[in-house]
Amino acid sequence: MTDLAFQLHRRSLLTLGGSAAALAILGLAPVRALASSPVRFVVTDSRHPQSIAFARQWAASTPLQVTDGLTRLWREALLPHWQSDAPGTVVGMTTREVWACLAEQARSHGVRSTASPSHSLVSWVIG
Secondary structure, eight states: OHHHHHHHHHHHHHHHHHHHHHHHHHTHHHHHHHOOSOEEEEEEOTTOHHHHHHHHTTTTSEEEEGGGOHHHHIIIIIHHHHHTTOSOEEEEEEEHHHHHHHHHHHHTTTOOEEEEEETTEEEEEEO
16 A cells, blocks of 8 residues: 555656646746847756756857856856847746846846746746
8 A cells, every 4th residue: 555655646746747847848938028139148057957948948048057156157247248238138047046136136237127937946037
C-alpha cells in the first residue's frame, strides 16, 4: 500500500511540475505583447529551468545571468544601456526579488517596468 501511495504522490508531483513549467513558458505571450521595442537583453536565473527555457525564446538578445552577480549585471550592462538611450527592451524570468530590484533601479532612471507573475517566478519587461 505504501508503494502505491508513493507512486500516486510521485505521479501527481511530476504532473504538477510539468504544468508549472508549461505555465511559466506561457508567460512569454504577455511579455511579447508588452515589449514596445526590440528586446536587447534577456535576464535569466540558471537555478530555475523555466528561466532558461524562457531565455531560449529570445535567441537574438544578449543573455544576462543573475547568478553572475546582480550588481555586476546592473553596472556592466543595464545601466550603460539605459544611460545611452539606445533602443531595446530588457526582459526576464526571475524571482520576484530580482525583478523588484531591477525594476526599482530602472525606475530611478525613468524606465518603466511591467511584470506577469507565474508561481514562484515572474516574467517581466523593463523599457
